[in-house]
Amino acid sequence: MRQAGRSLxxxxxxxxxxxxxxxIADPDRATEITLQPVRRYGVDAAILFSxxxxxxxxxxxxIDIKPGVGPVAEKPITSSDDLSRLRPLDPEADVxxxxxxxxxxxxxxxxxxxxxxxxxxxVASYLxxxxxxxxxxxxxxxxxxxxxxxxxxxxRLADQAITSLTAQVEAGAxxxxxxxxxxxxxxxxxxxxxVMPSSQKIFEAVGKLNVPRIHFGVNxxxxxxxxxxxxxxxxxxxxxxxxxxxxxxxGPDAILQGNLDPVVCLAxxxxxxxxxxxxxxxxxxxxxHIFNLGHGVLPELNPEILKQVVDLVHGEGSxxxxxA
Amino acid sequence: MRQAGRSLxxxxxxxxxxxxxxxIADPDRATEITLQPVRRYGVDAAILFSxxxxxxxxxxxxIDIKPGVGPVAEKPITSSDDLSRLRPLDPEADVxxxxxxxxxxxxxxxxxxxxxxxxxxxVASYLxxxxxxxxxxxxxxxxxxxxxxxxxxxxRLADQAITSLTAQVEAGAxxxxxxxxxxxxxxxxxxxxxVMPSSQKIFEAVGKLNVPRIHFGVNxxxxxxxxxxxxxxxxxxxxxxxxxxxxxxxGPDAILQGNLDPVVCLAxxxxxxxxxxxxxxxxxxxxxHIFNLGHGVLPELNPEILKQVVDLVHGEGSxxxxxA
Numbered sequence: 001m002r003q004a005g006r007s008l009x010x011x012x013x014x015x016x017x018x019x020x021x022x023x024i025a026d027p028d029r030a031t032e033i034t035l036q037p038v039r040r041y042g043v044d045a046a047i048l049f050s051x052x053x054x055x056x057x058x059x060x061x062x063i064d065i066k067p068g069v070g071p072v073a074e075k076p077i078t079s080s081d082d083l084s085r086l087r088p089l090d091p092e093a094d095v096x097x098x099x100x101x102x103x104x105x106x107x108x109x110x111x112x113x114x115x116x117x118x119x120x121x122x123v124a125s126y127l128x129x130x131x132x133x134x135x136x137x138x139x140x141x142x143x144x145x146x147x148x149x150x151x152x153x154x155x156r157l158a159d160q161a162i163t164s165l166t167a168q169v170e171a172g173a174x175x176x177x178x179x180x181x182x183x184x185x186x187x188x189x190x191x192x193x194x195v196m197p198s199s200q201k202i203f204e205a206v207g208k209l210n211v212p213r214i215h216f217g218v219n220x221x222x223x224x225x226x227x228x229x230x231x232x233x234x235x236x237x238x239x240x241x242x243x244x245x246x247x248x249x250x251g252p253d254a255i256l257q258g259n260l261d262p263v264v265c266l267a268x269x270x271x272x273x274x275x276x277x278x279x280x281x282x283x284x285x286x287x288x289h290i291f292n293l294g295h296g297v298l299p300e301l302n303p304e305i306l307k308q309v310v311d312l313v314h315g316e317g318s319x320x321x322x323x324a
Numbered sequence: 325m326r327q328a329g330r331s332l333x334x335x336x337x338x339x340x341x342x343x344x345x346x347x348i349a350d351p352d353r354a355t356e357i358t359l360q361p362v363r364r365y366g367v368d369a370a371i372l373f374s375x376x377x378x379x380x381x382x383x384x385x386x387i388d389i390k391p392g393v394g395p396v397a398e399k400p401i402t403s404s405d406d407l408s409r410l411r412p413l414d415p416e417a418d419v420x421x422x423x424x425x426x427x428x429x430x431x432x433x434x435x436x437x438x439x440x441x442x443x444x445x446x447v448a449s450y451l452x453x454x455x456x457x458x459x460x461x462x463x464x465x466x467x468x469x470x471x472x473x474x475x476x477x478x479x480r481l482a483d484q485a486i487t488s489l490t491a492q493v494e495a496g497a498x499x500x501x502x503x504x505x506x507x508x509x510x511x512x513x514x515x516x517x518x519v520m521p522s523s524q525k526i527f528e529a530v531g532k533l534n535v536p537r538i539h540f541g542v543n544x545x546x547x548x549x550x551x552x553x554x555x556x557x558x559x560x561x562x563x564x565x566x567x568x569x570x571x572x573x574x575g576p577d578a579i580l581q582g583n584l585d586p587v588v589c590l591a592x593x594x595x596x597x598x599x600x601x602x603x604x605x606x607x608x609x610x611x612x613h614i615f616n617l618g619h620g621v622l623p624e625l626n627p628e629i630l631k632q633v634v635d636l637v638h639g640e641g642s643x644x645x646x647x648a
Binding site for chain 1: 461464508510511512514545563565566569587590592599602
């Protein structure tokens with residue numbers, strides 16, 4: 001469960017008042033933060049505590065993660081002159097702390113560790129907009145009006161993602177997830193033409209590592225087949241697409257991750273339990289299912305509810321599999 | 325094109341510095357603002373200048389539209405005690421200015437006038453959250469934890485929408501559109517159980533008026549069949565669902581409205597023209613197509629681009645129909 005930590009009191013205690021980048025750059029803290037939700041919830045995998053803009057930050061592009069805002073780039077990319085700030089990532093030199101965190105974690109953990117990277121489109125949107133953007137107007141305009149520059153950005157970010165994911169797996173991560181969080185703002189045609197090739201390049205390259213490749217973005221119901229065809233072994237599904245509908249689109253053997261509405265977890269337990277059972281019912285006992293939320297955990301979530309979700313899934317999920 | 329006015333200099337000149345409610349309550353100004361995009365763009369229909377929260381505002385619920393924010397309710401609904409503020413709408417007494425605007429417009433216009441209402445879920449979300457909300461956490465929680473209270477709100481809002489739409493048609497509107505702008509944040513199951521019945525009630529009641537009934541919300545790819553089955557004659561489609569995909573889901577005879585990405589209209593003309601042609605190609609010359617944007621017009625849009633869009637559609641659209 002992505003961002004499962006941020007609603008936890010023990011997270012707030014260790015996280016410190018500084019930028020999230022400081023916590024990511026401190027392997028002891030990053031290790032502890034990664035372990036916290038595994039310890040509290042007893043989930044079946046851990047996801048590395050890091051950020052999708054960590055590599056771009058580390059190479060000195062000039063991006064910071066502002067609390068309550070998100071990634072902010074003081075000098076967004078407007079022309080090819082800005083490309084020089086997007087040099088290749090050298091993991092051992094640029095993000096040694098990430099690799100140390102991964103190495104610590106594989107010693108500490110009894111469950112698999114999922115490494116991750118931001119997909120080129122989603123990372124590019126921050127670099128082009130200069131920060132979080134509701135409409136992604138500058139990104140879409142550059143994509144259509146200046147496809148050459150846009151593709152150069154995408155290509156550099158794809159190479160960074162490949163280098164980063166490879167280093168994480170070599171350090172011990174058991175699976176990789178590519179987060180194309182905002183790809184869902186694109187029509188399928190725009191995704192296919194301008195975004196899919198870069199993600200395809202990443203999945204092809206990390207395919208050599210022989211670890212499961214997970215792909216996820218929110219609002220991607222219309223993109224599911226293309227995102228899978230980019231080379232994902234597992235498709236993350238948001239809460240808008242019932243799992244049986246996702247399998248109608250992706251085929252009956254599709255391996256899916258999802259898809260409880262994280263907002264529903266703000267309701268009372270009987271309502272949440274019903275929604276959990278609905279997800280399991282829509283999966284229908286299929287073995288290719290990783291139960292998860294359909295998006296990140298909300299900071300205001302009550303951790304007790306999430307604990308009950310995990311316990312219910314561990315109970316009912318097994319029942320479903322036994323029934324199947 | 326919804327909110328086509330707000331990017332126009334002539335709109336800014338007439339609109340005045342006050343609340344949008346003041347402009348809506350002034351039939352001369354509201355008439356002029358409705359006419360402006362028709363005059364400038366030569367579109368084939370006009371959409372009334374009003375707001376989805378105008379009826380709730382008019383009955384004294386206590387909601388205002390704050391510039392740059394949106395509808396804000398000082399005292400959101402938290403218990404059944406708040407229901408007394410949601411009394412039935414008496415159009416002639418509560419919103420006489422809306423009806424006067426409609427009557428003015430049908431005299432002035434050479435094209436049909438589309439009246440509209442906010443769908444109960446979308447309006448309820450403002451009344452329960454107290455304002456615009458990214459996650460609609462309070463709304464979803466009330467829907468699941470206190471379905472009785474939630475349904476009472478929905479029912480009162482459905483009755484208001486029926487009364488409002490009926491009065492608009494009786495005053496001369498030629499079609500009605502129900503905006504369930506935020507329904508797309510709901511899983512299909514939640515939509516079907518908690519939202520669809522109220523919208524169904526509205527469409528059934530306005531069916532007696534014998535005018536086309538249009539239904540629209542953004543991010544509703546997974547809800548299209550249910551929103552149509554609620555009783556819509558025309559389904560508005562956002563830019564994420566290509567029109568041919570929408571017809572796969574809705575059947576080959578479906579009448580669709582949409583679906584150019586409004587953000588793409590911020591790009592340069594050759595890019596916009598290509599996107600317009602793509603929409604027309606996806607429609608494939610089908611007669612059941614109302615060309616539109618896939619969401620509201622962005623305030624920062626260059627009106628010259630929108631003029632070119634309309635001209636291109638009038639040229640190519642006719643060519644498509646002639647070819648068909």
